[in-house]
Amino acid sequence: MYELLxxxxxxxxxxxxxxxxxxxxxxxxxxxxxxxxxxxxxxINVAWRAPLDTDFLEEFPDIRxxxxxxxxxxxxxxxxxxxxxxxxxxxxxxxxxYKLDGINTKLEQISSxxxxxxxxxxxxxxxxIEDCWKCLHCLYMQxxxxxxSLIVLDEESASNLVKAIQQDEKDKSTIGKxxxxxxxxxxxxxxxxxxxxxxxx
Numbered sequence: 473m474y475e476l477l478x479x480x481x482x483x484x485x486x487x488x489x490x491x492x493x494x495x496x497x498x499x500x501x502x503x504x505x506x507x508x509x510x511x512x513x514x515x516i517n518v519a520w521r522a523p524l525d526t527d528f529l530e531e532f533p534d535i536r537x538x539x540x541x542x543x544x545x546x547x548x549x550x551x552x553x554x555x556x557x558x559x560x561x562x563x564x565x566x567x568x569x570y571k572l573d574g575i576n577t578k579l580e581q582i583s584s585x586x587x588x589x590x591x592x593x594x595x596x597x598x599x600x601i602e603d604c605w606k607c608l609h610c611l612y613m614q615x616x617x618x619x620x621s622l623i624v625l626d627e628e629s630a631s632n633l634v635k636a637i638q639q640d641e642k643d644k645s646t647i648g649k650x651x652x653x654x655x656x657x658x659x660x661x662x663x664x665x666x667x668x669x670x671x672x673x
Contacts, residue, residue, distance in 0.1 A: 473582055474661070474664060476575065476578045476582060477657060478661070479571070480598065480601070480657055481661065482571070483575060483601055484597070485654065486571060487568070487601070487650045490564075492647065492648075494560065495564070495608070495611075498561055499639070502557050502636075502637040505550045506554060506634045506636070508550050509547050509633060510627070510631055510633065510634050512544075512546055512547035513547065513625055513626070515543055516540050516543045516625055519536055519543065554619060555619065558612070558616055561612045562616075565605070568605050568608065571601075572598075575598055575601065597656065597657055600646070600653050604647050607640075607647055608647075610640075611639060614636045618635075619633070
């Protein structure tokens, strides 16, 4: 049981120390880059449609193409950042899932006596970790789907990239409870430690 509780504690600390800061950084970068990309798409479409003076066009016949090419390069840079963020999100997601799978395997192997004694408390912690993973998985799927369904230079499609990062307040609240669960897990470990000491005396 000790090993299981320590694995749960490590997983909670992973959520608190690594996952939360990384997700905050991903959300911030995605918001910024997707908005920049949406702005670039808008500018490209304006560049193609904007009326230009005939004399000016005769002097610079390829002006639209040059402007659009520069904007497209800048837009592609933003998309490259977004794709990297999706990879980061996937890796974080998989790491949490791996830890969760290990915890569930150990949970199935503990003795019935230990299981009955701490069943509710331990299961509650594991269910919270599962909820965190579901929240992250949904966010990852939103980002991945928005990128997969992207139509280049389509304004609505670019707008969908911006919207994709929007998180459900309930999901944010769930993941934000890491400190509460950390304290609770530490109390469980202390309880088990005290109980073991009483049995030995």
